[in-house]
Amino acid sequence: MSRLRGWSVAAVAAAGTCGCNRIQSALAPAGDQARDIGTIWELMLWICGSTYLLVLVALAFAMLRGHGDGHRVAGERTIERGLAGWVLLIAGLLTVLTAASFAVDRRLHATPENPLKIQVTAKQWWWQVDYLDPDPSRHLTTANELRLPRDRPAEIQLRSADVIHSLWIPALAGKEDLIPGRENRIVMTPRQTGDFRGQCAEFCGLQHAKMALDVQVLEPAAFAQWRNAQLAPATSPVSASARHGERVFVSAACALCHRIRGTSAGGVSGPELTHLASRRTLAAGTLKMDRGTLAAWLADPQAHKPGVDMPAVPMSARDREALVDYLMGLR
Protein backbone atom coordinates (compact mmCIF):
# COMPACT_ATOMS: atom_id res chain seq x y z
CA MET A 1 0.00 0.00 0.00
CA SER A 2 2.76 2.38 0.99
CA ARG A 3 4.64 1.35 -2.14
CA LEU A 4 1.59 2.28 -4.24
CA ARG A 5 1.52 5.65 -2.51
CA GLY A 6 5.19 6.15 -3.26
CA TRP A 7 4.63 5.41 -6.94
CA SER A 8 1.63 7.75 -7.11
CA VAL A 9 3.65 10.58 -5.56
CA ALA A 10 6.45 9.93 -8.05
CA ALA A 11 3.96 9.90 -10.94
CA VAL A 12 2.37 13.18 -9.87
CA ALA A 13 5.81 14.74 -9.43
CA ALA A 14 6.84 13.52 -12.88
CA ALA A 15 3.65 14.96 -14.39
CA GLY A 16 4.38 18.22 -12.60
CA THR A 17 7.83 18.52 -14.13
CA CYS A 18 6.27 18.45 -17.60
CA GLY A 19 5.27 22.03 -16.89
CA CYS A 20 8.95 22.95 -16.57
CA ASN A 21 9.39 22.78 -20.31
CA ARG A 22 9.21 26.47 -21.13
CA ILE A 23 7.98 25.93 -24.68
CA GLN A 24 4.31 25.94 -23.74
CA SER A 25 3.97 27.47 -20.31
CA ALA A 26 2.09 30.50 -19.08
CA LEU A 27 4.47 30.56 -16.11
CA ALA A 28 7.45 31.37 -18.33
CA PRO A 29 6.24 34.49 -20.14
CA ALA A 30 8.27 35.57 -23.18
CA GLY A 31 6.12 38.49 -24.27
CA ASP A 32 4.44 41.61 -22.88
CA GLN A 33 0.93 40.19 -22.87
CA ALA A 34 1.96 36.91 -21.26
CA ARG A 35 3.90 38.85 -18.64
CA ASP A 36 0.83 40.95 -17.81
CA ILE A 37 -1.23 37.79 -17.49
CA GLY A 38 1.52 36.22 -15.39
CA THR A 39 1.53 39.22 -13.07
CA ILE A 40 -2.19 39.08 -12.44
CA TRP A 41 -1.96 35.31 -12.00
CA GLU A 42 0.68 35.73 -9.31
CA LEU A 43 -1.28 38.52 -7.66
CA MET A 44 -4.37 36.31 -7.50
CA LEU A 45 -2.35 33.37 -6.23
CA TRP A 46 -0.81 35.38 -3.38
CA ILE A 47 -4.01 37.16 -2.38
CA CYS A 48 -6.23 34.09 -2.55
CA GLY A 49 -3.57 31.86 -1.01
CA SER A 50 -3.01 34.11 1.99
CA THR A 51 -6.76 34.66 2.45
CA TYR A 52 -7.21 30.91 2.49
CA LEU A 53 -4.47 30.57 5.11
CA LEU A 54 -6.13 33.26 7.24
CA VAL A 55 -9.43 31.41 7.03
CA LEU A 56 -7.71 28.23 8.17
CA VAL A 57 -6.11 30.09 11.09
CA ALA A 58 -9.52 31.46 12.13
CA LEU A 59 -11.00 27.98 11.90
CA ALA A 60 -8.22 26.53 14.04
CA PHE A 61 -8.74 29.30 16.57
CA ALA A 62 -12.47 28.57 16.77
CA MET A 63 -11.86 24.87 17.22
CA LEU A 64 -9.20 25.25 19.90
CA ARG A 65 -11.17 27.85 21.80
CA GLY A 66 -13.75 25.28 22.83
CA HIS A 67 -17.35 25.83 23.94
CA GLY A 68 -16.76 27.77 27.13
CA ASP A 69 -19.56 27.28 29.65
CA GLY A 70 -22.30 27.40 27.03
CA HIS A 71 -23.84 30.77 28.04
CA ARG A 72 -21.11 33.36 28.24
CA VAL A 73 -19.66 34.33 24.88
CA ALA A 74 -16.22 35.50 25.72
CA GLY A 75 -14.70 38.50 23.99
CA GLU A 76 -17.86 39.41 22.05
CA ARG A 77 -16.53 42.84 21.13
CA THR A 78 -13.16 41.51 19.99
CA ILE A 79 -14.86 39.07 17.64
CA GLU A 80 -17.17 41.76 16.28
CA ARG A 81 -14.26 44.05 15.60
CA GLY A 82 -12.30 41.23 14.03
CA LEU A 83 -15.19 40.37 11.71
CA ALA A 84 -15.66 43.97 10.62
CA GLY A 85 -11.95 44.22 9.86
CA TRP A 86 -12.16 40.94 7.93
CA VAL A 87 -15.02 42.18 5.75
CA LEU A 88 -13.12 45.40 5.02
CA LEU A 89 -9.98 43.44 4.15
CA ILE A 90 -11.86 41.12 1.76
CA ALA A 91 -13.66 44.05 0.09
CA GLY A 92 -10.35 45.85 -0.31
CA LEU A 93 -8.59 42.81 -1.77
CA LEU A 94 -11.46 42.12 -4.18
CA THR A 95 -11.29 45.75 -5.31
CA VAL A 96 -7.56 45.37 -5.92
CA LEU A 97 -8.16 42.20 -7.94
CA THR A 98 -10.94 43.79 -10.00
CA ALA A 99 -8.85 46.87 -10.71
CA ALA A 100 -5.83 44.78 -11.66
CA SER A 101 -7.94 42.58 -13.92
CA PHE A 102 -9.45 45.65 -15.59
CA ALA A 103 -6.03 47.25 -16.11
CA VAL A 104 -4.52 44.08 -17.58
CA ASP A 105 -7.52 43.59 -19.85
CA ARG A 106 -7.08 47.13 -21.18
CA ARG A 107 -3.42 46.50 -21.84
CA LEU A 108 -4.13 43.23 -23.66
CA HIS A 109 -6.59 44.93 -26.00
CA ALA A 110 -4.56 48.09 -26.59
CA THR A 111 -3.96 48.94 -30.24
CA PRO A 112 -0.23 48.76 -30.87
CA GLU A 113 1.76 51.10 -33.06
CA ASN A 114 3.14 49.81 -36.34
CA PRO A 115 2.11 46.20 -35.78
CA LEU A 116 3.03 43.24 -37.94
CA LYS A 117 -0.33 42.20 -39.42
CA ILE A 118 -1.05 38.51 -39.56
CA GLN A 119 -4.19 36.52 -40.18
CA VAL A 120 -4.62 33.09 -38.66
CA THR A 121 -7.41 30.87 -39.99
CA ALA A 122 -8.17 27.73 -38.03
CA LYS A 123 -9.40 24.69 -39.91
CA GLN A 124 -10.06 21.15 -38.80
CA TRP A 125 -7.27 20.43 -37.74
CA TRP A 126 -4.56 22.85 -38.79
CA TRP A 127 -3.67 26.52 -38.89
CA GLN A 128 -3.37 28.67 -41.96
CA VAL A 129 -1.12 31.66 -41.36
CA ASP A 130 -1.18 34.69 -43.67
CA TYR A 131 1.30 37.53 -43.34
CA LEU A 132 -0.60 40.54 -44.66
CA ASP A 133 1.07 43.35 -46.53
CA PRO A 134 -0.32 46.39 -48.35
CA ASP A 135 1.68 45.19 -51.35
CA PRO A 136 -0.19 42.09 -52.58
CA SER A 137 3.00 40.57 -53.99
CA ARG A 138 4.37 40.43 -50.46
CA HIS A 139 1.34 38.62 -49.07
CA LEU A 140 2.63 35.35 -47.66
CA THR A 141 0.63 32.23 -46.88
CA THR A 142 2.04 29.39 -44.85
CA ALA A 143 0.68 26.77 -42.50
CA ASN A 144 1.15 25.39 -39.01
CA GLU A 145 4.04 27.66 -38.14
CA LEU A 146 4.10 31.20 -36.86
CA ARG A 147 7.36 33.10 -36.92
CA LEU A 148 7.50 36.47 -35.23
CA PRO A 149 10.17 39.14 -34.95
CA ARG A 150 11.32 40.05 -31.44
CA ASP A 151 10.19 43.38 -29.95
CA ARG A 152 7.58 44.13 -32.60
CA PRO A 153 3.90 43.78 -31.72
CA ALA A 154 2.06 41.33 -33.94
CA GLU A 155 -1.64 42.00 -34.48
CA ILE A 156 -3.29 38.74 -35.42
CA GLN A 157 -6.74 38.55 -36.99
CA LEU A 158 -8.41 35.31 -36.06
CA ARG A 159 -10.85 33.48 -38.28
CA SER A 160 -12.28 30.02 -38.52
CA ALA A 161 -13.31 28.10 -41.59
CA ASP A 162 -15.46 25.48 -39.89
CA VAL A 163 -16.07 25.22 -36.13
CA ILE A 164 -14.98 27.24 -33.11
CA HIS A 165 -11.29 26.93 -32.31
CA SER A 166 -9.13 28.82 -29.85
CA LEU A 167 -5.55 30.00 -30.29
CA TRP A 168 -3.37 29.68 -27.23
CA ILE A 169 0.34 30.37 -27.20
CA PRO A 170 0.81 30.47 -23.41
CA ALA A 171 4.33 31.89 -23.49
CA LEU A 172 3.24 34.90 -25.56
CA ALA A 173 -0.40 35.74 -24.85
CA GLY A 174 -3.74 34.54 -23.56
CA LYS A 175 -6.43 32.54 -25.34
CA GLU A 176 -8.67 33.96 -28.01
CA ASP A 177 -11.42 32.07 -29.82
CA LEU A 178 -11.63 31.75 -33.58
CA ILE A 179 -15.32 31.81 -34.48
CA PRO A 180 -16.78 31.06 -37.92
CA GLY A 181 -18.27 34.18 -39.48
CA ARG A 182 -16.57 36.52 -37.02
CA GLU A 183 -13.20 38.13 -36.80
CA ASN A 184 -11.39 38.31 -33.50
CA ARG A 185 -8.00 39.81 -32.89
CA ILE A 186 -5.17 39.24 -30.51
CA VAL A 187 -1.96 41.19 -30.02
CA MET A 188 1.32 39.66 -28.92
CA THR A 189 4.65 41.39 -28.43
CA PRO A 190 7.41 38.82 -28.05
CA ARG A 191 10.44 39.91 -26.00
CA GLN A 192 12.57 36.77 -26.13
CA THR A 193 13.77 34.81 -29.10
CA GLY A 194 13.20 31.09 -28.98
CA ASP A 195 10.88 28.23 -29.81
CA PHE A 196 7.38 28.11 -28.42
CA ARG A 197 4.27 26.08 -28.98
CA GLY A 198 0.67 27.03 -29.54
CA GLN A 199 -2.28 24.72 -29.20
CA CYS A 200 -5.97 24.75 -30.05
CA ALA A 201 -7.69 25.36 -26.72
CA GLU A 202 -11.32 24.77 -27.66
CA PHE A 203 -12.49 21.26 -28.43
CA CYS A 204 -12.94 21.26 -32.18
CA GLY A 205 -13.40 17.63 -33.14
CA LEU A 206 -11.68 14.31 -33.21
CA GLN A 207 -8.11 15.54 -33.73
CA HIS A 208 -8.32 18.59 -31.48
CA ALA A 209 -5.26 17.36 -29.58
CA LYS A 210 -3.19 17.17 -32.74
CA MET A 211 -3.72 20.78 -33.69
CA ALA A 212 -0.55 22.49 -32.61
CA LEU A 213 1.23 25.56 -33.89
CA ASP A 214 5.02 25.76 -34.06
CA VAL A 215 5.95 29.27 -32.92
CA GLN A 216 9.43 30.75 -33.34
CA VAL A 217 10.49 34.21 -32.24
CA LEU A 218 13.42 35.45 -34.31
CA GLU A 219 15.71 38.47 -34.33
CA PRO A 220 14.14 41.11 -36.63
CA ALA A 221 16.86 40.64 -39.27
CA ALA A 222 16.45 36.86 -39.27
CA PHE A 223 12.69 37.29 -39.53
CA ALA A 224 12.98 39.58 -42.55
CA GLN A 225 15.31 37.08 -44.18
CA TRP A 226 12.91 34.21 -43.50
CA ARG A 227 9.97 36.18 -44.86
CA ASN A 228 11.78 37.04 -48.08
CA ALA A 229 12.85 33.44 -48.53
CA GLN A 230 9.27 32.27 -48.03
CA LEU A 231 7.99 34.75 -50.61
CA ALA A 232 10.08 33.10 -53.32
CA PRO A 233 8.38 30.43 -55.43
CA ALA A 234 9.27 26.81 -54.85
CA THR A 235 12.74 25.67 -55.77
CA SER A 236 12.83 23.67 -58.97
CA PRO A 237 13.70 20.03 -58.46
CA VAL A 238 17.19 19.04 -59.56
CA SER A 239 17.45 15.27 -59.44
CA ALA A 240 15.60 13.10 -61.93
CA SER A 241 13.65 11.48 -59.10
CA ALA A 242 12.52 14.82 -57.68
CA ARG A 243 11.50 16.01 -61.14
CA HIS A 244 9.37 12.90 -61.47
CA GLY A 245 7.97 13.65 -58.01
CA GLU A 246 6.86 17.09 -59.16
CA ARG A 247 5.01 15.53 -62.09
CA VAL A 248 3.34 13.09 -59.71
CA PHE A 249 2.29 15.95 -57.43
CA VAL A 250 0.67 18.09 -60.11
CA SER A 251 -1.01 15.19 -61.90
CA ALA A 252 -2.30 13.21 -58.90
CA ALA A 253 -4.93 14.19 -56.34
CA CYS A 254 -2.37 16.27 -54.34
CA ALA A 255 -2.72 19.34 -56.55
CA LEU A 256 -6.46 19.55 -55.96
CA CYS A 257 -6.04 20.61 -52.34
CA HIS A 258 -2.47 21.89 -52.02
CA ARG A 259 -0.70 24.82 -53.55
CA ILE A 260 2.95 24.98 -54.47
CA ARG A 261 3.75 28.39 -55.87
CA GLY A 262 5.76 28.14 -59.06
CA THR A 263 3.94 25.02 -60.25
CA SER A 264 0.45 24.49 -61.62
CA ALA A 265 -0.69 23.01 -58.29
CA GLY A 266 -3.11 25.62 -56.97
CA GLY A 267 -5.48 23.98 -54.48
CA VAL A 268 -6.51 26.09 -51.53
CA SER A 269 -8.40 23.62 -49.35
CA GLY A 270 -5.31 22.11 -47.75
CA PRO A 271 -2.13 23.62 -46.33
CA GLU A 272 0.19 25.57 -48.60
CA LEU A 273 3.29 23.48 -49.33
CA THR A 274 5.62 25.86 -51.21
CA HIS A 275 8.31 25.63 -48.53
CA LEU A 276 7.12 22.50 -46.76
CA ALA A 277 10.55 21.12 -45.91
CA SER A 278 11.54 24.33 -44.12
CA ARG A 279 8.94 23.61 -41.44
CA ARG A 280 9.74 21.56 -38.41
CA THR A 281 6.53 19.64 -38.04
CA LEU A 282 4.09 17.83 -40.25
CA ALA A 283 0.30 17.82 -40.00
CA ALA A 284 0.03 20.57 -37.35
CA GLY A 285 2.58 19.21 -34.94
CA THR A 286 1.53 15.59 -35.33
CA LEU A 287 4.89 14.39 -36.64
CA LYS A 288 8.44 15.65 -36.73
CA MET A 289 9.40 16.71 -40.23
CA ASP A 290 11.86 14.38 -41.84
CA ARG A 291 12.06 12.08 -44.80
CA GLY A 292 10.84 8.98 -43.03
CA THR A 293 7.82 10.54 -41.35
CA LEU A 294 6.84 12.33 -44.55
CA ALA A 295 6.88 9.03 -46.44
CA ALA A 296 4.87 7.37 -43.68
CA TRP A 297 2.39 10.24 -43.63
CA LEU A 298 1.86 10.12 -47.39
CA ALA A 299 1.42 6.36 -47.32
CA ASP A 300 -1.38 6.52 -44.76
CA PRO A 301 -2.41 9.82 -43.17
CA GLN A 302 -5.37 8.15 -41.47
CA ALA A 303 -3.08 5.95 -39.41
CA HIS A 304 -1.37 9.00 -37.88
CA LYS A 305 -4.31 11.36 -37.58
CA PRO A 306 -7.58 9.41 -38.00
CA GLY A 307 -10.36 11.50 -39.48
CA VAL A 308 -8.10 14.04 -41.17
CA ASP A 309 -9.33 15.13 -44.58
CA MET A 310 -6.15 14.07 -46.34
CA PRO A 311 -6.69 10.68 -47.99
CA ALA A 312 -4.08 8.07 -48.77
CA VAL A 313 -3.65 8.73 -52.47
CA PRO A 314 -3.06 5.44 -54.25
CA MET A 315 0.25 5.45 -56.13
CA SER A 316 3.12 3.11 -56.82
CA ALA A 317 5.98 2.88 -54.34
CA ARG A 318 8.32 4.38 -56.92
CA ASP A 319 6.04 7.37 -57.44
CA ARG A 320 5.73 7.92 -53.71
CA GLU A 321 9.48 7.75 -53.28
CA ALA A 322 9.89 10.36 -56.01
CA LEU A 323 7.21 12.51 -54.41
CA VAL A 324 9.04 12.43 -51.07
CA ASP A 325 12.27 13.41 -52.88
CA TYR A 326 10.47 16.34 -54.42
CA LEU A 327 8.73 17.52 -51.25
CA MET A 328 11.88 17.24 -49.13
CA GLY A 329 13.55 19.60 -51.63
CA LEU A 330 10.96 22.35 -51.00
CA ARG A 331 13.07 24.26 -48.54
Add this chain to the structure above:
Amino acid sequence: MCSRFRTASAVALAVLLLAGCERERREYHAAPTQAPGTQPRLSTLQPGADQATPASAIGRHYENNAYHVSQGSKWYRWFNCNGCHGNGGGAIGPALMDARWRYGGSIDEVHASIMDGRPNGMPSWRGKLTDQQAWQLSAYVRSLSGNVRKDAVPSRLDGMRSTPPLTQLPELDPEGDDPSAHTVPQP
Protein backbone atom coordinates in the same frame (compact mmCIF):
# COMPACT_ATOMS: atom_id res chain seq x y z
CA MET B 1 -43.49 -10.72 -14.18
CA CYS B 2 -43.30 -6.97 -14.22
CA SER B 3 -39.55 -6.93 -13.67
CA ARG B 4 -39.05 -9.46 -16.43
CA PHE B 5 -41.06 -7.26 -18.77
CA ARG B 6 -38.95 -4.29 -17.77
CA THR B 7 -35.71 -6.16 -18.46
CA ALA B 8 -36.98 -7.27 -21.83
CA SER B 9 -37.95 -3.72 -22.79
CA ALA B 10 -34.58 -2.41 -21.65
CA VAL B 11 -32.79 -4.98 -23.79
CA ALA B 12 -35.03 -4.22 -26.76
CA LEU B 13 -34.36 -0.48 -26.36
CA ALA B 14 -30.61 -1.06 -26.15
CA VAL B 15 -30.69 -3.13 -29.33
CA LEU B 16 -32.65 -0.37 -31.05
CA LEU B 17 -30.07 2.20 -29.94
CA LEU B 18 -27.24 0.00 -31.23
CA ALA B 19 -28.82 0.10 -34.66
CA GLY B 20 -28.25 3.85 -34.64
CA CYS B 21 -24.47 3.41 -34.36
CA GLU B 22 -24.20 2.01 -37.85
CA ARG B 23 -25.47 5.07 -39.61
CA GLU B 24 -22.55 7.24 -38.65
CA ARG B 25 -19.75 4.78 -38.26
CA ARG B 26 -16.66 6.58 -39.47
CA GLU B 27 -14.55 4.60 -41.84
CA TYR B 28 -11.29 6.35 -42.45
CA HIS B 29 -9.69 3.53 -44.37
CA ALA B 30 -11.57 2.57 -47.47
CA ALA B 31 -10.92 -0.91 -48.74
CA PRO B 32 -9.78 -0.53 -52.33
CA THR B 33 -12.87 -0.93 -54.43
CA GLN B 34 -13.23 -2.09 -57.93
CA ALA B 35 -15.00 0.43 -60.11
CA PRO B 36 -18.25 -1.33 -60.98
CA GLY B 37 -17.89 -0.47 -64.64
CA THR B 38 -21.44 0.74 -64.90
CA GLN B 39 -22.54 1.53 -68.40
CA PRO B 40 -24.02 5.00 -68.63
CA ARG B 41 -27.60 5.12 -69.74
CA LEU B 42 -27.54 7.53 -72.64
CA SER B 43 -31.04 7.09 -73.92
CA THR B 44 -34.28 5.49 -72.85
CA LEU B 45 -34.61 4.16 -76.38
CA GLN B 46 -32.18 1.34 -75.82
CA PRO B 47 -33.56 -2.07 -74.98
CA GLY B 48 -34.04 -2.72 -71.29
CA ALA B 49 -33.74 0.95 -70.38
CA ASP B 50 -36.89 0.87 -68.34
CA GLN B 51 -35.60 -1.89 -66.14
CA ALA B 52 -34.28 -1.06 -62.75
CA THR B 53 -30.53 -1.18 -62.20
CA PRO B 54 -29.86 -2.44 -58.72
CA ALA B 55 -27.41 -0.32 -56.74
CA SER B 56 -24.26 -2.22 -55.91
CA ALA B 57 -23.57 -3.28 -52.33
CA ILE B 58 -20.77 -0.76 -52.02
CA GLY B 59 -23.01 2.01 -53.33
CA ARG B 60 -25.71 1.19 -50.78
CA HIS B 61 -23.05 1.11 -48.09
CA TYR B 62 -21.92 4.68 -48.80
CA GLU B 63 -25.44 5.97 -49.28
CA ASN B 64 -26.64 4.74 -45.90
CA ASN B 65 -23.81 6.22 -43.87
CA ALA B 66 -24.10 9.73 -42.43
CA TYR B 67 -20.34 10.26 -42.21
CA HIS B 68 -19.82 9.48 -45.88
CA VAL B 69 -22.68 11.72 -47.03
CA SER B 70 -21.36 14.55 -44.88
CA GLN B 71 -17.81 14.16 -46.22
CA GLY B 72 -19.33 14.22 -49.70
CA SER B 73 -20.85 17.61 -49.00
CA LYS B 74 -17.39 18.85 -48.05
CA TRP B 75 -15.83 17.55 -51.29
CA TYR B 76 -18.67 19.16 -53.22
CA ARG B 77 -17.48 22.55 -52.00
CA TRP B 78 -13.75 21.81 -51.99
CA PHE B 79 -13.60 20.54 -55.53
CA ASN B 80 -15.78 23.29 -56.92
CA CYS B 81 -18.80 21.31 -58.03
CA ASN B 82 -20.54 24.59 -57.24
CA GLY B 83 -18.69 26.15 -60.18
CA CYS B 84 -20.99 24.39 -62.66
CA HIS B 85 -23.81 22.81 -60.67
CA GLY B 86 -24.47 25.69 -58.29
CA ASN B 87 -25.60 24.51 -54.89
CA GLY B 88 -27.39 21.65 -56.56
CA GLY B 89 -29.47 24.06 -58.60
CA GLY B 90 -27.37 23.92 -61.74
CA ALA B 91 -25.95 26.73 -63.82
CA ILE B 92 -23.44 25.80 -66.49
CA GLY B 93 -24.08 22.17 -65.68
CA PRO B 94 -27.39 20.43 -65.02
CA ALA B 95 -29.27 20.79 -61.75
CA LEU B 96 -28.71 17.95 -59.29
CA MET B 97 -31.68 18.48 -57.03
CA ASP B 98 -34.41 17.68 -59.49
CA ALA B 99 -35.74 14.30 -60.61
CA ARG B 100 -34.02 14.15 -63.96
CA TRP B 101 -30.83 12.20 -64.48
CA ARG B 102 -29.25 12.38 -67.94
CA TYR B 103 -26.88 9.49 -67.32
CA GLY B 104 -28.78 7.51 -64.74
CA GLY B 105 -29.41 8.33 -61.13
CA SER B 106 -28.35 5.26 -59.18
CA ILE B 107 -25.27 5.80 -57.06
CA ASP B 108 -23.19 3.59 -59.33
CA GLU B 109 -24.17 5.64 -62.34
CA VAL B 110 -23.45 8.93 -60.56
CA HIS B 111 -20.09 7.49 -59.49
CA ALA B 112 -19.35 6.50 -63.08
CA SER B 113 -20.31 9.98 -64.32
CA ILE B 114 -17.91 11.58 -61.84
CA MET B 115 -15.05 9.21 -62.55
CA ASP B 116 -15.37 9.07 -66.35
CA GLY B 117 -16.78 12.49 -67.12
CA ARG B 118 -19.64 13.12 -69.52
CA PRO B 119 -19.96 15.00 -72.83
CA ASN B 120 -20.32 18.77 -72.99
CA GLY B 121 -18.19 19.76 -70.07
CA MET B 122 -18.26 17.28 -67.20
CA PRO B 123 -14.59 16.46 -66.64
CA SER B 124 -13.28 13.07 -65.59
CA TRP B 125 -12.14 13.06 -61.98
CA ARG B 126 -10.40 9.71 -62.19
CA GLY B 127 -7.01 10.00 -60.55
CA LYS B 128 -7.95 13.34 -58.98
CA LEU B 129 -10.41 12.03 -56.42
CA THR B 130 -9.69 8.92 -54.46
CA ASP B 131 -12.19 6.14 -54.90
CA GLN B 132 -13.62 6.74 -51.45
CA GLN B 133 -14.03 10.46 -52.09
CA ALA B 134 -15.88 9.74 -55.34
CA TRP B 135 -18.31 7.39 -53.56
CA GLN B 136 -18.88 9.92 -50.79
CA LEU B 137 -19.50 12.64 -53.35
CA SER B 138 -21.93 10.43 -55.27
CA ALA B 139 -23.87 9.70 -52.09
CA TYR B 140 -24.13 13.43 -51.38
CA VAL B 141 -25.20 14.22 -54.94
CA ARG B 142 -28.02 11.73 -54.59
CA SER B 143 -29.05 13.25 -51.28
CA LEU B 144 -29.57 16.62 -52.98
CA SER B 145 -32.73 15.32 -54.63
CA GLY B 146 -33.94 13.49 -51.57
CA ASN B 147 -32.83 10.02 -52.60
CA VAL B 148 -30.86 9.19 -49.50
CA ARG B 149 -32.30 7.93 -46.22
CA LYS B 150 -33.42 10.81 -44.03
CA ASP B 151 -31.43 9.51 -41.08
CA ALA B 152 -28.22 9.51 -43.11
CA VAL B 153 -28.28 12.98 -44.63
CA PRO B 154 -26.68 15.89 -42.77
CA SER B 155 -29.28 18.11 -41.13
CA ARG B 156 -27.03 21.14 -41.39
CA LEU B 157 -24.92 21.97 -44.42
CA ASP B 158 -21.98 24.31 -44.42
CA GLY B 159 -22.61 25.54 -47.94
CA MET B 160 -25.38 27.76 -49.25
CA ARG B 161 -28.72 26.01 -49.67
CA SER B 162 -31.54 26.80 -52.00
CA THR B 163 -33.92 24.12 -50.72
CA PRO B 164 -35.18 23.19 -47.26
CA PRO B 165 -32.69 21.18 -45.19
CA LEU B 166 -32.05 17.75 -46.69
CA THR B 167 -33.75 16.11 -43.74
CA GLN B 168 -36.93 18.03 -44.53
CA LEU B 169 -37.20 17.53 -48.27
CA PRO B 170 -40.83 16.78 -49.15
CA GLU B 171 -41.83 13.16 -49.15
CA LEU B 172 -42.20 12.56 -52.83
CA ASP B 173 -40.76 10.10 -55.23
CA PRO B 174 -38.33 12.24 -57.17
CA GLU B 175 -37.23 9.28 -59.22
CA GLY B 176 -40.71 8.35 -60.22
CA ASP B 177 -40.00 8.72 -63.91
CA ASP B 178 -36.50 7.28 -63.76
CA PRO B 179 -36.60 3.51 -63.41
CA SER B 180 -32.83 3.17 -63.55
CA ALA B 181 -32.49 5.09 -60.30
CA HIS B 182 -34.48 2.63 -58.24
CA THR B 183 -32.54 0.47 -55.91
CA VAL B 184 -33.74 -3.04 -55.56
CA PRO B 185 -34.84 -3.59 -51.99
CA GLN B 186 -32.65 -5.94 -50.06
CA PRO B 187 -34.20 -9.34 -49.52
